[in-house]
């Protein structure tokens with residue numbers, strides 16, 4: 538892997554003004570006084586290392602030579618900036634061009650039947666910017682003309698119905714934050730293949746605010762027979778003939794949406810424009826893109842994408858079907874594989890936790906390979922079937938450390954270790970790997986993906 542391929546993490550490159558270790562120690566000591574103090578003293582400590590302390594007191598800069606980034610007035614403080622950015626869709630800073638979704642070096646790279654992974658190690662908060670949302674296409678993506686797209690409801694309904702996209706958009710809508718995770722996320726690791734970065738180990742995961750119409754509203758408009766109609770088959774309009782069975786219980790709860798928008802704008806074409814099914818908590822394959830039809834039936838359909846693919850091979854050679862809910866899982870995104878810690882001292886351990894069964898209740902973090910655990914701070918909002926951001930203070934002593942996170946959801950389910958998962962599932966599975974992830978911080982600061990047996 539080249540340097541170019543390692544997406545920029547906050548700890549990967551040494552910016553010239555990185556806080557000196559001495560200052561960090563002061564900051565950490567003061568951090569115990571609470572967060573508010575921490576921010577204030579972090580600022581004080583940071584300026585104390587450069588010319589800023591004196592600046593704050595109104596005295597001349599005492600640092601020998603001075604910091605040219607402060608002393609030399611930059612162009613942007615003197616000249617006229619650029620005009621309003623009305624020349625098309627806004628773009629990230631050119632200094633962030635390394636932040637990209639990428640195909641895994643270890644997977645076959647057939648563009649139309651492939652995956653691009655989201656750069657989890659460089660994202661903040663819980664929302665995935667739409668241009669960095671992971672992609673999984675079985676037969677390529679399309680930019681479908683919404684005026685020609687139709688959505689049909691048939692099967693066990695009184696009035697088989699067809700909706701245009703504009704008709705759907707006239708109906709009462711809801712907006713909800715949810716994660717989507719491909720059932721194959723972290724799949725390589727079942728066979729002990731340690732892919733280099735969090736992007737490739739966990740990046741078939743994204744989280745957005747989706748807007749759309751609850752599917753139950755559309756079924757009711759069509760006069761659904763809920764007595765006999767226990768399942769729905771969802772079908773996409775692309776050439777992959779993607780069809781998946783959704784149990785009616787998920788639909789009557791009002792959770793399943795026919796979505797047209799993502800993060801405040803219409804869906805991106807890669808993510809199913811103009812319509813996609815949102816099935817909170819369920820593996821990505823059921824979130825059918827380019828959604829064109831739902832059929833109400835009385836039994837599961839056992840379509841190719843559920844009778845041949847997306848099943849779990851068990852150690853006795855049997856296959857487990859319809860294990861669709863994404864169980865509670867978490868991953869530390871910094872420090873994570875491919876990043877480099879610059880020096881011993883203070884670091885903010887941060888990561889993501891999620892559960893297909895509800896809210897995340899707690900996340901414990903270990904820096905010694907699971908011998909001792911501390912509870913991380915869960916940042917708000919903590920939402921159901923949504924990514925939750927966690928953070929924990931850590932002072933690295935410069936010795937090798939193994940960093941892990943272990944999430945617990947509101948049902949009381951605790952994220953299992955590899956040993957626990959393999960005892961039930963063996964090691965030849967592909968899908969539904971929610972094992973605890975381990976990152977080894979080496980003495981030289983380089984972070985590696987490792988598995989503890």
Ligand SMILES: Nc1nc2c(c(=O)[nH]1)N[C@H]1C(S)=C(S)[C@@H](COP(=O)(O)O)O[C@H]1N2
Pocket residue numbers: 670671672673674675676717718719720772773774775777779807808809820821822823824825826827828
């Ligand atoms: N029509 C259609 N829907 C689809 C797919 C597809 O190839 N075609 N891929 C599925 C799979 S396997 C996943 S993991 C998710 C990926 O959604 P994304 O590309 O928006 O991340 O879409 C699902 N829905």
Ligand SMILES: [Mo]
Pocket residue numbers: 673719720721821822
């Ligand atoms: Mo998937």
